[in-house]
Amino acid sequence: MKKTDLYKNLGLKVNSQMKQAGTPGRFAAEAAALPDRREQRKLDQAQGLVPFAVKLNIDLIAQLHELAKTREIGINELTAELLRIAMAK
Numbered sequence: 001m002k003k004t005d006l007y008k009n010l011g012l013k014v015n016s017q018m019k020q021a022g023t024p025g026r027f028a029a030e031a032a033a034l035p036d037r038r039e040q041r042k043l044d045q046a047q048g049l050v051p052f053a054v055k056l057n058i059d060l061i062a063q064l065h066e067l068a069k070t071r072e073i074g075i076n077e078l079t080a081e082l083l084r085i086a087m088a089k
Helices: 003-020 029-033 039-045 057-073 075-088
Strands: none
Touching: 057 075
């Protein structure tokens, strides 16, 4: 068998495997499960949430992520809670 025949058979095998593989989740039903950015923005606005960008030191961000993980809440909820506590003082 020639070397080119081996490559041809390998190519046919790969094509066959690709045809048999299912559609990845990001293109199938799972893609519709997550709202796109526009829908997410509308959901956030309905809850009264507004985007608020802040530049912080990386060490502080690491502490925030660690605290959020230990409390098992999201970073947004943790930041809102800490801001409320600080503003109340």
